[in-house]
Amino acid sequence: MSHTHTQDTLVGLFVATGIASLFFLGLQVSNLSSFSHGNTFEITARFSNSGGLKVKSAVSAAGVKIGSVKAITFDPKTYESVVKMDINAQYKTLPDDSSASVYTAGLLGEQYVSLGGGGSDEYLKNGSKIEITNSAIILEKALGQFLFKSAEEKKGSGDDKKGKK
Amino acid sequence: MEFFRYLGASTRTSFTKLGRASFFLISILSGISSVIVRPRLLLKQLHSVGVLSFLIITISGLFVGMVLGLQGFYILSRFGAEETLGVMVAASLVRELGPVVAALLFAGRAGSALTAEIGLMKATEQLSGMEMMAIDPIKRIISPRFLAGFLSMPLLAALFSAVGIIGGQMVGSGLLGVDDGAYWSQMRANLDFQGDIINGVIKSVVFGFVTSWIALFEGYDAIPTAEGVSRATTRTVVNSAFSILGLDFILTALMFGDN
Amino acid sequence: MDNLILTQDSLVSVHNLTFSRGEKKIFDDISLEFERGKITAIMGPSGTGKTTLLKIIGGQLYPEKGSVTINGRDVHHLKREDLYILRKRMGMLFQSGALLTDMNVFDNVAYPVREHTNLPESMIRSLVLMKLEAVGLRGARDLMPNELSGGMARRVALARAIALDPMMIMYDEPFTGQDPISMGALVLLIKSLNTTLGLTSIIVSHDVHETAAIADYIYVLAGGKVVGQGTPQEIQESSSEWVQQFMNGAADGPVHFHYPAKEYMDDLLHSEKAFKPLFTRQRPLSDRKAKRKRYS
Secondary structure: OOHHHHHHHHHHHHHHHHHHHHHHHHHHHHOOOOOOOOOOOEEEEEEEOOOOOOOOEEEEEEEEEEEEEEEEEEEEOHHHEEEEEEEEEEOOOOOOOOOOEEEOOOOOOEEEEEEEEOOOOOOOOOOEEEEEEEEOHHHHHHHHHHHHHHHHHHHHHHHHHHHHH | OOHHHHHHHHHHHHHHHHHHHHHHHHHHHHEEEEEEEOHHHHHHHHHHHHHHHHHHHHHHHHHHHHHHHHHHHHHHOOOHHHHHHHHHHHHHHHHHHHHHHHHHHHHHHHHHHHHHHHHHHHHHHHHHHHHHOOOOOOHHHHHHHHHHHHHHHHHHHHHHHHHHHHHHHHHHHOOOOOOOHHHHHHHHHOOOOOHHHHHHHHHHHHHHHHHHHHHHHHHHHHHOOHHHHHHEEEEEHHHHHHHHHHHHHHHHHHHHHHO | OOHHHHOEEEEEEEEEEEEEEEEEEEEEEEEEEOOOOEEEEEEOEEEEEEEHHHHHOOOOOOOOOEEEEEOOEEHOOHHHHHHHHHHHEEEEEEOOOOOOOOOOHHHHHHHHHHHHOOOOOOHHHHHHHHHHHOOOOOOHHHOOOOHHHHHHHHHHHHHHHHOOOEEEEEEEEOOOOOOOOHHHHHHHHHHHHHHHHOOOOEEOOHHHHHHHHHHEEEEEEEEEEEEEEOHHHHHHOOOOHHOOOHHHOOOOOOOOOOOOOHHHHHHHHHOOOOOOOOOOOOOOHHHHHHHHHHHH
């Protein structure tokens, strides 16, 4: 009888460890625990270019994650990108004149929306729209401009040299 | 001419084998209801299939995670992206290595043991004997083992991944100095419950199903001699490995293809 | 003589049975009768499909032609449930014993009882101990099958076969590979079980003397045919050359000592390969298959 008892115990331990591992993966490893779907409110922002932003990208304020991107659509009238975001309900005191910017975490990192810079006494609530937005910096564009500029400068300095001669 | 005859013959035999395997699967599945009535049969098999694979899965998971931590660190640090080590370790474990390597180990440890056990029961006329006692060996012997394999596999794969992630963290932040918080937070920010964890579990469920099926069928279909059983055991490991890797490709293409 | 048998009350009858494996006909239109309450033996050299016959009677294999009726019911036309009901009343003793290796002697004997009845554990205990006592192994109840000798394993299997009080038992080579003592024990056991329990017994064997000692009726099979039948006495006195060779264990006779081959001298002189070893009995690799066939 004791034999079957140990067997029971071992099987019980095995099943418990397996399920615990599943929970560990669910809660510790993935983003399941970060936000529960129930207590969020939705805000919208329009960007002229939302860059590499994706659904589920982070929304943060002062570097702390406060929500996530829910949907990104293209508005064919204004040619803008409409980004809907779910903000965790506990952050209900964000000023309604906050600006939204698309930033990149590190040089090769994910893009995320950063909120900040408001001073109003009114707060963002469900359905609010953010008026001031800064679009994503497109790396190729920025690099292109930089190269163009420096080429221009070189040209200019070259002319100067010629003039001196 | 000889070649075509050989090709034709082997096509025919493999198709008849597939047919037998399908009928076998149907009878296994119809036998599962009688296992649920007798949980003790299942418990016994969970012990021999799951608990006895526990150690090999845990240790292998730990080592695989540690290796991923090392290799990942060397590559990521070239790009100055050591912070994303957690993402790399966790994603590769949860999506691929957890289900696949755990299934391969499972096929080697539990699958081959199942084939040998069933083959020996056939060779020593135990299965015939049960049939002559009016006891259906599929219901009493095969189905409980199938169900145990099918249920153990996702648990073992989850265990493998979890232990591996901890192993990666031990090497990454313990040995190589990656920030512990970054390891976990990057992981949490970038891994998706639905897309990564659930898909990994689905994979391991499929692998558990296929591996148990192959192992039991090969045992049941073995030529009832010592030589026949040893060959069947080899076939179990080889065929399981093929099926796991092939199915992994198909499942990966289906799951992560449209991202 | 045939008519005499048919008029008697037989529990199992095999009619015009034909069964083949691949090209080889194992049974070619044979008919056998097994009388109620008697021990009937089927004898014949290895490879005549005696075990196959038992499997056909038990409904595990299906005949090509002919039928098997047990207690008036055609075994191969029963529904699966009915076949299982019938099998509960049939015991079979396999050559290896076929004990389940993962349970001890007691649980092995109790297994069919537990599966097929809802008896309380105390009753199962007394029942199992009774059956074990009958085969003289009550003291071995806690041993595992791998701790038993071959003869003991067979006796445990016998206890298991009679656990559900069947109407008939089939013995597959019960004496093969036994030392004289356990052989004697088995002979005694089969005989006494038959008389005390009123069983109908079918013994498949090639052990001439042991079988002849307890059988009431003997069939001798060879080449898929019944070559002799009768009481042990009649068989001993049979005029058939074949039966005589088998019963006396003569090396040569209708069954030849040599496997069919070319003329010996031809074979030696006109060898296909020049360096074939001459006076050894070793066969070249290419003959291995033929050799294997011969032994299987």
